[in-house]
Amino acid sequence: MYLLLCMLAFTDISICTLVVPKALCIFWFNLKDITLAGCLTQMFYLNTVLFTQSAILVTMAFDRYVAICNPLKYATILSSAQIAKLGAVGLVRAVLFILPMPLLVSELLFCDNRIIPQTYCDCMTVAKLSCGDIAVIRVYGLVIGIVNIALDMSLIALSYGFIIRAVLRISSKEAHKKALSTCTAHVCVLLLHWIPSLFSMITNRFGQGIARHTHVILANLYLLIPSMLNPYIYGLQSKEFREKLGKYTFKSWSSRISELKSM
Template structure:
């Protein structure tokens, strides 16, 4: 490990990731659940993509959005975990300067894309439950493709200033990042310059983008719940409510830890660092693991197709 934390330098060739500071002795044990979550995420999301591709009856808007979510989860979890595991297992803490900003871009870009997909899926469920007769005419394949393209372009364009600004600050104090991956604010805090622009832009993305996404999702599910409670039979209400509540749990598992991690970087100076870093990892690893289980296995059509695949 480099001793460059006490050396004057400008824009070092490498950064040093500490993993989870304060829990170095437990890194190997922490890697076990992390590795299990990653394996489930990879296997589950690839299975979702395979089943939807092979089953013509699943070529519908809901499952197209599910495939977008699965692809996003694969990239998101792969952007963070392989490097984290090399830190835990081999103490390989160095990461190239440009590779660090590339990882930063992919993590934040696909987190924004995932947020947009949750909004699109909430809108799809709103139309399917509240206006089912018009669902096929509102969410046609071209409309779904345009929504998916808009979600991806939004993520690409909004996060582009992160590495663009970050690579232009001079780094002359230290190259040690007290984190397990290159999180935006954790990296730019190392700059020996006024990083207000990066900080304010990060706040803008968090509150305008994710805040608006959460509002749209809340409005959609409020209307969905109103429609559920107006259903004529108790069984229909319970079935639909159970599906929506599981979806909401996955959405909350993505947004709440993410907002906690973001706000802690700026305001949570009294939060223990190891606790903060654990939450920051969990919010990027748990949703990719839960999404194929909640959205996939709990969906009867996918579950039946999966059972047929194994029995065959």
């Protein structure tokens, strides 16, 4: 479980690292230029990390299934070597899915208007600047998005189907509560990942009537909010984390109230 959490944390950090520095350069220093090579590189790595993160969430669902349905075989089925192999498979799958996208975009002929209405290089946003036909890119992007979401969501649903069946066979209510509590954080992270992802994909391709600034805000929130909240969602399951968070929050509020009283 901790290896999977480390992998999830790595993808969260990678997403923020690929997006935030360039966005801050735009807002703080008005550095809005980016080369085509730099744009394609950011596009490739960002989408690869997002697809890899999706694979990690699937692996985490399988991890919960093994922990609840086969707890005595947990260490054997999900050894460190097996987790590494599953992570490698997810990464290879992401690279194979994403690599054609920047290659297709690099072949496009761009018009005089080369202003991207976004803080990072999204495939469809860059493709729409082209003077040529982008139907292939539209179809390919939509197909891999649907295939990725459908495949991963099906595997996750299958895992939770087995989990629910196993939990219903347990007679103890306390055991029910304990078994389901192990899945709470993962379910929250799934909702935080899939709902904005689906909404962003749909609005980016079919939401022509939505204002441009709304597209920009949604796209940035979709990338940054889940990465910011994931550590807290999993951290709150730890008693030590809750105690430290409560301690420092109380200390911060106490010092703030003291400052206000002294004014």
